[in-house]
Amino acid sequence: MQALTSKARPVERKPLSVWEKLYIPAIAKGMSITFGHIFRKKPTINYPEVQRPFSPVFRGLHVLNRDEEGRERCTACGLCAVACPAEAITMEAAERLSGEEHLYREEKYAAKYEINMLRCIFCGLCEEACPKDAIYLSETFAPSNYTRKGFIYGKEELLIPDPKTQPVEFAKARGEKTEKN
Amino acid sequence: MVHPLLNVDLALIIEKCILISIIIGLSLIVAMYETWAERKVAAVIQDRRGPNRAGPAGILQPLADGLKLFMKEDIVPKMSNGFLFILGPGLAMLTAMMTSAVIPWSSHINAFGREISLQIADINIGILYIFGVVSMGVYGVMIGGWASNNKFSLMAALRGASQIISYELAMGLSIIALLMLTGSLSLKTIVDEQLDGIYNFLYQPLGFLIFLVCAFAECNRTPFDLSEAESELNFGYHQEYSSMKLGFYLFAEYVNMFISSAVMATLFFGGFDIPFVNDTAFGQAHGQNLLAILEGLSLAIKVAIFIFFFIWVRWTVPRFRYDQLMRLGWKGLIPLALVNMVVTGFIVLLKVNHWHF
Numbered sequence: 001m002q003a004l005t006s007k008a009r010p011v012e013r014k015p016l017s018v019w020e021k022l023y024i025p026a027i028a029k030g031m032s033i034t035f036g037h038i039f040r041k042k043p044t045i046n047y048p049e050v051q052r053p054f055s056p057v058f059r060g061l062h063v064l065n066r067d068e069e070g071r072e073r074c075t076a077c078g079l080c081a082v083a084c085p086a087e088a089i090t091m092e093a094a095e096r097l098s099g100e101e102h103l104y105r106e107e108k109y110a111a112k113y114e115i116n117m118l119r120c121i122f123c124g125l126c127e128e129a130c131p132k133d134a135i136y137l138s139e140t141f142a143p144s145n146y147t148r149k150g151f152i153y154g155k156e157e158l159l160i161p162d163p164k165t166q167p168v169e170f171a172k173a174r175g176e177k178t179e180k181n
Numbered sequence: 182m183v184h185p186l187l188n189v190d191l192a193l194i195i196e197k198c199i200l201i202s203i204i205i206g207l208s209l210i211v212a213m214y215e216t217w218a219e220r221k222v223a224a225v226i227q228d229r230r231g232p233n234r235a236g237p238a239g240i241l242q243p244l245a246d247g248l249k250l251f252m253k254e255d256i257v258p259k260m261s262n263g264f265l266f267i268l269g270p271g272l273a274m275l276t277a278m279m280t281s282a283v284i285p286w287s288s289h290i291n292a293f294g295r296e297i298s299l300q301i302a303d304i305n306i307g308i309l310y311i312f313g314v315v316s317m318g319v320y321g322v323m324i325g326g327w328a329s330n331n332k333f334s335l336m337a338a339l340r341g342a343s344q345i346i347s348y349e350l351a352m353g354l355s356i357i358a359l360l361m362l363t364g365s366l367s368l369k370t371i372v373d374e375q376l377d378g379i380y381n382f383l384y385q386p387l388g389f390l391i392f393l394v395c396a397f398a399e400c401n402r403t404p405f406d407l408s409e410a411e412s413e414l415n416f417g418y419h420q421e422y423s424s425m426k427l428g429f430y431l432f433a434e435y436v437n438m439f440i441s442s443a444v445m446a447t448l449f450f451g452g453f454d455i456p457f458v459n460d461t462a463f464g465q466a467h468g469q470n471l472l473a474i475l476e477g478l479s480l481a482i483k484v485a486i487f488i489f490f491f492i493w494v495r496w497t498v499p500r501f502r503y504d505q506l507m508r509l510g511w512k513g514l515i516p517l518a519l520v521n522m523v524v525t526g527f528i529v530l531l532k533v534n535h536w537h538f
Contacts, residue, residue: 023509024390027498034226034497044230 059124059137062115062153063160063173067105070162073134076110083129088119106132113158117142117151138173192295200301204281212435213243215488219435222492250428258330258421265328270422270429273321277436279314283307284443285369287453287477288460290470299473300369307368308356311444312349315399319345321433322401322408326418337417340503341408344398347510348405352395354518355388358525359448372452377459382449387521389449391514396441398510401434403495407503442487446480453480 019025045052054060065073076093094111096104103109127136145151161169217232217239224231232239257266285300304310319342326338362384363371375381382389398405409417419430446452453476454460464472501509531538 027494031493031497034493037228038222038225040228042225042228042230046230046233 054139058139059122059127060139060141061117061137062120062126062135062158063138064110064113064155064158065134065136066160066163066170068163069102070164071101071103071105072109072159073105073132074110074113075106075108075132075134076113077108077131079129079131080126080135083125084120085123085125086119086121088116088121089126090114110155113155115153115158117153118148192293196295196297197301200297200299201282204286204301205278208278208281208436208439209432211439212432213247215435215438215492216246216431217243218488219492219495222489223496226493226496247428250425253424255424255426256421260330261421262328262330265324266421267426269321269325269328270419270426270433271321272324273318273433274429274436276314276318276321277433277440280311280437280440281443283310283368284440284447285372285452286480287473288464288469290473292470299477303367303369305365305367307371308360308366308448312353312356316345316349318399318433318437321430322418325422325430329418329421331421333414333416334418334420337408337414337420340414341401341418344401344405344407344506344510347507348395348398348514351391351510351514351518352399354515354522355385355391355395356448358388358518358522359385361522361525361529368447368452372447372454375451376454377461380449380451380454385449385521385525387517388525389445391518391521392445392449394509394514396445397491397494398506400437400441400491402438402491404498404501405506406500407506438488438491439484442484442491443480445487446483450483453477455479 067073076091078091078093081087081089081091090112091110091114092112093108096107096109122137124137130136142151142153160173163170220242221231221239223229232242235241235245257263282301283304285298285303287299289296289298291297322341322345323338326334326336326341329335359371359381360366362381363374365371365374371381397403401408406417408414409419414420419427422430455463455475456479460472460476463475
């Protein structure tokens with residue numbers, strides 16, 4: 001038969017020699033190989049007990065940031081929503097009233113801020129688009145959930161804890177990689 | 182005057198009943214931990230960790246598996262033969278357990294003023310009994326495959342039946358050569374002859390090799406697991422089975438493995454003899470009971486090595502093709518066993534004749 005490509009090589013089909021027909025030597029060789037594997041080091045990492053460190057450029061769950069005085073940085077400009085290729089971000093803006101200066105940094109703030117974690121592709125473009133350093137991607141990833149609704153994260157899930165009232169939680173949520181802030 | 186048939190030693194019956202329950206319980210526990218060992222050995226051979234969640238080093242994994250099997254829905258296919266469908270796994274399990282009756286697990290212990298032999302039945306046709314029961318084991322496969330009313334199951338059952346019958350011939354022939362040397366069919370006598378002497382393995386290396394290969398085939402273990410070849414027959418003869426009926430089939434395989442390991446150790450590796458130790462002298466020096474315990478331990482270690490060997494081979498050698506399997510059985514092992522038999526017979530005759538022709 002003519003070969004279709006020049007790479008094809010005919011398989012050698014010569015009958016087995018007596019030594020090969022014995023099977024035993026070949027089996028013994030194979031068994032010595034598998035026995036050697038018993039003493040090999042296992043590459044497996046016992047996941048929940050041992051966790052591999054994330055890469056420094058890992059992009060995980062989003063966090064809405066606060067400034068040093070614990071005020072929300074987000075001004076609901078919508079640049080992140082525009083930048084988002086998966087259209088996962090929606091928000092509603094509201095005007096800051098007098099007496100709320102300790103809550104919001106600027107005159108305008110996000111009354112509603114939602115990210116659909118099922119749509120999100122964790123590309124980090126929102127982080128790059130944000131002029132106020134209000135959103136960045138953390139080192140954790142979205143935990144599993146039973147409903148689709150559970151994957152739509154609102155402000156309660158996204159907002160970082162207040163650095164003044166909850167310093168421990170704030171440090172934990174900030175992680176180690178966001179030194180720029 | 183009591184009728185002679187009724188005049189039985191009640192203590193003997195109690196003793197045997199206790200022994201039977203201990204050995205059956207032991208075989209089941211060993212079979213349980215064989216499943217664990219299989220997964221663990223498979224894992225380390227493939228550079229994995231294996232079960233390590235249920236208990237330390239996954240030691241409770243067999244319990245979890247058993248519980249899972251019990252909890253599963255027990256499905257009996259509508260078009261199956263209901264009675265035979267239930268009989269199949271029962272028969273497989275029964276024959277697997279019955280073989281343990283003639284294996285001498287240790288010498289005797291002295292307790293309650295009695296000499297208790299640690300063998301359920303020392304019958305003078307021990308090996309024939311084992312062969313008879315093991316041949317019955319094929320009915321478990323056959324009936325299961327037939328009753329399932331499934332083409333693949335039936336094919337697998339046919340394969341299994343013809344495979345077991347083919348390899349039983351070679352197995353029987355390899356044993357004949359051994360029997361010429363020992364001159365007895367009783368397993369106890371065979372062990373006693375090897376006690377503090379040379380193991381039969383050294384007299385019959387070829388016979389042992391043939392027996393080993395046939396034992397693999399009889400147990401339906403890889404490389405001879407044609408009857409449950411997943412890639413060709415889905416799951417083989419127990420494809421339609423679920424829940425603990427499937428568990429019985431799988432369990433019977435592991436019990437068979439345990440028993441055939443024990444038979445091999447008994448026939449070829451001195452049974453409960455402690456290697457490099459003069460058992461009789463040890464018994465006189467340290468007491469019979471300690472000796473019996475150590476002898477039992479010695480057999481257990483031999484059996485464990487064989488079980489490891491079974492598992493090790495399974496995760497090394499790929500499955501034979503069916504024609505290769507038949508060729509190996511009929512054209513390879515049977516002539517080899519015949520030659521072995523003739524040569525052994527010749528030498529035995531020469532020896533009887535004081536090495537004169």
